[in-house]
Amino acid sequence: MGRWAIAVHGGAGIDPNLPVERQEEAKQLLTRCLNLGIAALSSNMSAIDVVELVVRELETDPLFNSGRGSALTEKGTVEMEASIMDGTKRRCGAVSGITTVKNPISLARLVMDKSPHSYLAFSGAEDFARKQGVETVDNDYFVTDDNVGMLKLAKEANSILFDYRIPLLGCAGAAATESPIVMNGLPISIYAPETVGCVVVDREGRCAAGTSTGGLMNKMMGRIGDSPLIGAGTYASELCGVSCTGEGEAIIRSTLARDVSAVMEYKGLALQEAVDYVIKHRLDEGFAGLIAVSNKGEVVCGFNCNGMFRGCATEDGFIEVAMWE
Amino acid sequence: MVGWAIALHGGGGEIPLDLPDERRIPREIALRHCLDLGVSALKSGKSPLDVVELVVRELENHPDFNAGKGSVLTAGGTVEMEASIMDGKTKRCGAVMGLTTVVNPISLARLVMEKTPHINLAFDAAEAFARAHGVETAEESHFITPENIDRLKQAKEFDRVQLDYTMPTPKEPESFGDSQTGTVGCVAVDNAGNLAAATSTGGFVNKMVGRVGDTPLIGAGTYANQICAVSTTGKGEEIIRGTVAREVAALMEYKGLSLAEAGAYAVDQSGPKGTCGLIAVSANGEVTMPFNSTGMFRACATEDGYTEIGIWANNINQKTEE
Numbered sequence: 205m206g207r208w209a210i211a212v213h214g215g216a217g218i219d220p221n222l223p224v225e226r227q228e229e230a231k232q233l234l235t236r237c238l239n240l241g242i243a244a245l246s247s248n249m250s251a252i253d254v255v256e257l258v259v260r261e262l263e264t265d266p267l268f269n270s271g272r273g274s275a276l277t278e279k280g281t282v283e284m285e286a287s288i289m290d291g292t293k294r295r296c297g298a299v300s301g302i303t304t305v306k307n308p309i310s311l312a313r314l315v316m317d318k319s320p321h322s323y324l325a326f327s328g329a330e331d332f333a334r335k336q337g338v339e340t341v342d343n344d345y346f347v348t349d350d351n352v353g354m355l356k357l358a359k360e361a362n363s364i365l366f367d368y369r370i371p372l373l374g375c376a377g378a379a380a381t382e383s384p385i386v387m388n389g390l391p392i393s394i395y396a397p398e399t400v401g402c403v404v405v406d407r408e409g410r411c412a413a414g415t416s417t418g419g420l421m422n423k424m425m426g427r428i429g430d431s432p433l434i435g436a437g438t439y440a441s442e443l444c445g446v447s448c449t450g451e452g453e454a455i456i457r458s459t460l461a462r463d464v465s466a467v468m469e470y471k472g473l474a475l476q477e478a479v480d481y482v483i484k485h486r487l488d489e490g491f492a493g494l495i496a497v498s499n500k501g502e503v504v505c506g507f508n509c510n511g512m513f514r515g516c517a518t519e520d521g522f523i524e525v526a527m528w529e
Numbered sequence: 530m531v532g533w534a535i536a537l538h539g540g541g542g543e544i545p546l547d548l549p550d551e552r553r554i555p556r557e558i559a560l561r562h563c564l565d566l567g568v569s570a571l572k573s574g575k576s577p578l579d580v581v582e583l584v585v586r587e588l589e590n591h592p593d594f595n596a597g598k599g600s601v602l603t604a605g606g607t608v609e610m611e612a613s614i615m616d617g618k619t620k621r622c623g624a625v626m627g628l629t630t631v632v633n634p635i636s637l638a639r640l641v642m643e644k645t646p647h648i649n650l651a652f653d654a655a656e657a658f659a660r661a662h663g664v665e666t667a668e669e670s671h672f673i674t675p676e677n678i679d680r681l682k683q684a685k686e687f688d689r690v691q692l693d694y695t696m697p698t699p700k701e702p703e704s705f706g707d708s709q710t711g712t713v714g715c716v717a718v719d720n721a722g723n724l725a726a727a728t729s730t731g732g733f734v735n736k737m738v739g740r741v742g743d744t745p746l747i748g749a750g751t752y753a754n755q756i757c758a759v760s761t762t763g764k765g766e767e768i769i770r771g772t773v774a775r776e777v778a779a780l781m782e783y784k785g786l787s788l789a790e791a792g793a794y795a796v797d798q799s800g801p802k803g804t805c806g807l808i809a810v811s812a813n814g815e816v817t818m819p820f821n822s823t824g825m826f827r828a829c830a831t832e833d834g835y836t837e838i839g840i841w842a843n844n845i846n847q848k849t850e851e
Contacts, residue, residue: 328739
């Protein structure tokens, strides 16, 4: 019998000036989710069930950018996406354009288990949710005051960044001058990636992965990121489970999650080497991070930006919750 | 061998060996026409990215293939088209899904790649983006062919999704089987080793509204880098989980396989059994078109004079010019 391992994340790229109390809240949430997963694994819940359980918890808490607390579109609404994958048979499910489903990860799971398809989007996905009887809420439920404020900042930052007459640095609002890190064209204080994900290997060596997000703050309606894309944001095989976060376009073109497994399968790399390889060689100039577990019970986090909200634990008793490098 | 090469497909699947001439011949003519178009464009120095867009537009405009005009219908009797395109050298890419009025989805995918900071736009937003850029749109009736209305009716009678667009009247439900075909694609490489890939589809007959297949997914339906360019066709759900297009490149990069070996391995090991095919070209001008389905509408040409137009595994119409 193998040994379980679990990792969770709340996004890659962190505002260095993030208030201390919010840092503490993030750590507490990650710890709570980790403990939830550990308890489930100790009682022999399967990897795929644990992934869904933990991501639901992350979605339900308003702190990170998924479910309640999702980043807002340019119209001030929430459009969520998620995907989940079971490594044992490489089964997968994904959803995009979700506006009323309380837990998108569970809808992705239902697409995998109860539909002939792998990926449903927008009104078709919402119709499917209603037929399956999952819990739905008004779009307002997902919108937090914090994010309404952030959207306003994002809109101001964009209008200034698009104005060529004003030098870029120092003009994207006071927040930007204090945190000059830019991701996806926005100062990091406003960009606030904070996608969530979870990867698990259970005692039977089954790997699973799940990722859920509200996407980019001030995104165009209908923009699809990496989170719902199997192979980009999420992948699981017999060897490993992977969830990625960061600049979505860089993750998509590098098929980042799939490549962790591919270099293990085809190059024979171990999990740590595989994660190091893809972070170093596959991302080009993009900023991103990922969490991964192997069927041997290993767990690895990797990122090329200043930090990533993350937590991981193994059956040996190792447990870590961290934010910075 | 170094030189330009091009391959294109009009979908693979359970294509009956006794396909009547009146259904076979127009498709063969279309494949030849599209191949000639692509070859002339490559010879005149057009970039592979321009060539794959040009050829896929032509395939989309042809009503016998399941993309653009001639797209199969959703369970709701509507069309929902999707497409993606990728440039190998820069690895820039664009994708669209849930299109209902854009005449050439592949060109909208190209615009997403070139005119937005994003890769993938979907449904209403993709339609709005199309209008903002003034691309050609049409009423839904432009895309819907009488043949596809019949197919949807039959599929609904059997209450299952099917994608065999070659047979008007399957005799029993089994003949729908797992035949999940119908996509168009093109891959091309020029003399300088620049690569590009493009794929476009209407999806499944009787698919759920909102269903997204492998075609708009970078790594599943389409992939290109500095080594090769790949476009896949077949049962989308399983091509997604096998990331079949990326697989060809990954096997070459990580396992050191040749293009032909990587293509064969991806179809046999990573793709769905009996419902998977792909076309691929390498940076040095090789081409491969493996499939494990009954057939795949396909054509290819290389600079050294080799051309092939085929439907089934045997009966390949090929020649090599001296």
